Amino acid sequence: xxxxxxxxxxxxxxxxxxxxxxxxxxxxxxxxxxxxxxxxxxxxxxxxxxxxxxxxxxxxxxxxxxxxxxxxxxxxxxxxxxxxxxxxxxxxxxxxxxxxxxxxxxxxxxxxxxxxxxxxxxxxxxxxxxxxxxxxxxxxxxxxxxxxxxxxxxxxxxxxxxxxxxxxxxxxxxxxxxxxxxxxxxxxxxxxxxxxxxxxxxxxxxxxxxxxxxxxxxxxxxxxxxxxxxxxxxxxxxxxxxxxxxxxxxxxxxxxxxxxxxxxxxxxxxxxxxxxxxxxxxxxxxxxxxxxxxxxxxxxxxxxxxxxxxxxxxxxxxxxxx
Amino acid sequence: xxxxxxxxxxxxxxxxxxxxxxxxxxxxxxxxxxxxxxxxxxxxxxxxxxxxxxxxxxxxxxxxxxxxxxxxxxxxxxxxxxxxxxxxxxxxxxxxxxxxxxxxxxxxxxxxxxxxxxxxxxxxxxxxxxxxxxxxxxxxxxxxxxxxxxxxxxxxxxxxxxxxxxxxxxxxxxxxxxxxxxxxxxxxxxxxxxxxxxxxxxxxxxxxxxxxxxxxxxxxxxxxxxxxxxxxxxxxxxxxxxxxxxxxxxxxxxxxxxxxxxxxxxxxxxxxxxxxxxxxxxxxxxxxxxxxxxxxxxxxxxxxxxxxxxxxxxxxxxxxxx
Numbered sequence: 001x002x003x004x005x006x007x008x009x010x011x012x013x014x015x016x017x018x019x020x021x022x023x024x025x026x027x028x029x030x031x032x033x034x035x036x037x038x039x040x041x042x043x044x045x046x047x048x049x050x051x052x053x054x055x056x057x058x059x060x061x062x063x064x065x066x067x068x069x070x071x072x073x074x075x076x077x078x079x080x081x082x083x084x085x086x087x088x089x090x091x092x093x094x095x096x097x098x099x100x101x102x103x104x105x106x107x108x109x110x111x112x113x114x115x116x117x118x119x120x121x122x123x124x125x126x127x128x129x130x131x132x133x134x135x136x137x138x139x140x141x142x143x144x145x146x147x148x149x150x151x152x153x154x155x156x157x158x159x160x161x162x163x164x165x166x167x168x169x170x171x172x173x174x175x176x177x178x179x180x181x182x183x184x185x186x187x188x189x190x191x192x193x194x195x196x197x198x199x200x201x202x203x204x205x206x207x208x209x210x211x212x213x214x215x216x217x218x219x220x221x222x223x224x225x226x227x228x229x230x231x232x233x234x235x236x237x238x239x240x241x242x243x244x245x246x247x248x249x250x251x252x253x254x255x256x257x258x259x260x261x262x263x264x265x266x267x268x269x270x271x272x273x274x275x276x277x278x279x280x281x282x283x284x285x286x287x288x289x290x291x292x293x294x295x296x297x298x299x300x301x302x303x304x305x306x307x308x309x310x311x312x313x314x315x316x317x318x319x320x321x322x
Numbered sequence: 323x324x325x326x327x328x329x330x331x332x333x334x335x336x337x338x339x340x341x342x343x344x345x346x347x348x349x350x351x352x353x354x355x356x357x358x359x360x361x362x363x364x365x366x367x368x369x370x371x372x373x374x375x376x377x378x379x380x381x382x383x384x385x386x387x388x389x390x391x392x393x394x395x396x397x398x399x400x401x402x403x404x405x406x407x408x409x410x411x412x413x414x415x416x417x418x419x420x421x422x423x424x425x426x427x428x429x430x431x432x433x434x435x436x437x438x439x440x441x442x443x444x445x446x447x448x449x450x451x452x453x454x455x456x457x458x459x460x461x462x463x464x465x466x467x468x469x470x471x472x473x474x475x476x477x478x479x480x481x482x483x484x485x486x487x488x489x490x491x492x493x494x495x496x497x498x499x500x501x502x503x504x505x506x507x508x509x510x511x512x513x514x515x516x517x518x519x520x521x522x523x524x525x526x527x528x529x530x531x532x533x534x535x536x537x538x539x540x541x542x543x544x545x546x547x548x549x550x551x552x553x554x555x556x557x558x559x560x561x562x563x564x565x566x567x568x569x570x571x572x573x574x575x576x577x578x579x580x581x582x583x584x585x586x587x588x589x590x591x592x593x594x595x596x597x598x599x600x601x602x603x604x605x606x607x608x609x610x611x612x613x614x615x616x617x618x619x620x621x622x623x624x625x626x627x628x629x630x631x632x633x634x635x636x637x638x639x640x641x642x643x644x
Contacts, residue, residue: 054520131559175522188563198376199563200497211555211578215565215585224560233533237453238546239561241510241521243537256533263537 022168025161025315031271031308035165038246038269039172049267051245053173058246059236059257060166062180062187062204064291065250065273066195068157068318070282071149072290075186076118078141082125099124111289122183122207123221131185131209131217139189152318158194160319165248166195167321174246177201179235181228181253185219194320203227203235232257250275251291258305270305272296277311344490347483347637353593353630357487360568360591361494371589373567375495380568381558381579382488384502384509384526386613387572387595388517390479390640392604393471394612397508398440400463404447421446433611444505444529445543453507453531453539461511474640480516482641484570488517489643496568499523501557503550503575507541516642525549525557554579572597573613580627592627594618599633 022039026032041049042056063069083093083102093099098117101109126134145154166176176197178187184204191197205227208220227235233256236244247254247261250273258270274293275284286294300307310317344361348354363371364378385391405415405424415421420439423431448456467476488498498519500509506526513519527549530542549557555578558566569576569583572595580592596615597606608616622629632639 054514057522184560184563192376200379200561202563206560209556209559211552211582213581215582217555217559217582230533233539234531237531237539238506238528239522241506241524259535260533260537260539 022171023161023164025164025319027313027315029313031306031313034269034306035168035271038267039168039174041267042174042245043172051267055242055245055266056169056172056174057177057240057242057244058169058174059177059179059203059244059248059261060162061249061251061254061257062178062182062191064275065248065254066158066162066166066178067154068147068150068159068281069291070284071147073182074145074147074154075182077145077147077154078138078186079118079121079125081141081145082137083121086125119223126183126185127207127219127221129219131219134185134219135189138186142190155190155194157318158320159314160316160321161314162248163195163319163321166197169246170196175201177203177236177240177244179203179227179232179247179257181205181226181231183207184227196321203232203239205231228253230256233260236260245269247271248273249296251293252295253292255296255299259303262304270300270303271308272300272305273308273310276309277314277317279311280317281310283311344493345483345486347486347641349635349637351635353628353635356591356628357490357593360589361490361496363589364496364567365494373589377564377567377588378491378494378496379499379562379564379566380491380496381499381501381525381566381570381583382484383571383573383576383579384500384504384513386597387570387576388480388484388488388500389476390469390472390481390603391613392606393469395504396467396469396476397504399467399470399476400460400508401440401443401447403463403467404459405443408447441545448505448507449529449541449543451541453541456507456541457511460508464512477512477516479640480642481636482638482643483636485517485641485643487570488519491568492518497523499525499558499562499566501525501549501554501569501579503527503548503553505529506549518643525554525561527553550575552578555582558582567591569593570595571618573615574617575614577618577621581625584626592622592625593630594622594627595630595632598631599636599639601633602639603632605633 023032041047042051044050060066063073080102083099087093087103093103098113098121142155146152147154147157170176178191178197182204184206187202187204188199191202206224208222208224209217210220212218225231225235243264244261245268247258248271249258262268262270275282277283285297345354363369364373366372382388385395402424405421409415409425420435420443464477468474469476469479492498500513500519504526506528509524509526510521513524528546530544530546531539532542534540547553547557565586566583567590569580570593571580584590584592597604599605607619
């Protein structure tokens, strides 16, 4: 019986594939073939690439992997908007950095902001309120917030080829997770509608929250986890507790996640998205302050990872699933 | 069409219920009826108790709620076993507390151990190795480790009525999570076979782990989260990001989790298990050093929570699902 049902299932997969391309926004080529083979083999008990259903854990970076991160991270635009909204209650900000630069749109100073400046802005604008209030504010802002370079809603700048990949992997029994250096609470309000990923499958940088009697979680100005670089496998340990079998990132901040994913036994794959499309999106890598991909370009081949060339591998860039 | 399918679905539920009792180890009575009604209503779109599938999040304490915690927590027995196993490499422990008391089975001293002693023992026996090594050690120990009071394998002392409840809730589309003060990495190796709960649905107290090049997570002697009392809603924030609709605990350490769960809108329930069965299990509450239930007994009615009386509500105590 098992053989027969396997045969039927293979026929079904083959037939289904012939009938419908699950990755229509990917150009035919080595990367698309690798992805499709990985997904189909994972379900085929007779294949060396078979993966037990409980182990089908796939992790994806967010900024620059699932949606655009230029001219800078969307969360930075949100923080700046909050500074401007709160400014009337803080007249002293007119003379204080880093607030002054934000209020004056002083790009020269802003471009030199370091981690300390961003943390100060975050602590001021993203803590003190309840978790529910914060998430409601993010959701409200995203309804109308637009990327200044494209004029598009930020939420319309998700990558269609990646949304197809997420959907195809879920259809094959994979649990798809986001593992991002971005803020956990900044992502949770919108990732389900953007990517079909539920809130409980998001791992991100976190601040401390404290529980207050009466059922409230309040946000504190203290960092709990930086979910970037070596922090990504740590976040995966805390939330998933399984070594993923598939990882997709786009910057050097993702390399530890890819290494952790691809150093276990059995079928595994790591992908990096190379932003090569100056016309339809942006072209950047080694010298970019946002989404820097330098070591990854040197090492990906030796690590056995695949490099996706946005310009040549993607038929379209933006969009939800049809 | 919707009405017809709803009708069919109601008939099916009614018929299914009449045909098969999904909680056979629960005595007929108010608590069993409440549980069954909650589960069935959650699936019935016409009911006030309907809960959207994505919101069907149920959280369960572990020690004393899903398995026995007397004469003390299973993890404490594990720590003591590790101290004894490591003693030959540490001759100095013969004269050093808290190790000396453990090696000599000095119950008088052990019974006075505070948090500091247990943390010292934990740091010595549960850190330094890789995460994989630690989990393998727990799994190996649990194969033969027995409760000194009953002579039963610890893993045979899971509560059958609770396993039935977990299964019934999952069949109704609930995601069942463990939210325990116990160690995350101590629970992950065995909860799936014991309760059908996958590793990624376990929240527990955590130490720090660090990622090492080459794909390894190493355990550090530093606490990252105490997932008890007000730490339970914090753990739920970090891992789930949704307010649960159902919570089941047994001690004052669970009250914040129950409060967080039952203070949202819509259908919600909180349960406390009262250990009242000195014959078949243990009877303890206000004065117990392990699983103390004091404030919970005072407050549960005012909070609208239900109290399960182990002696009168449970047909049997231990066992897996048939």
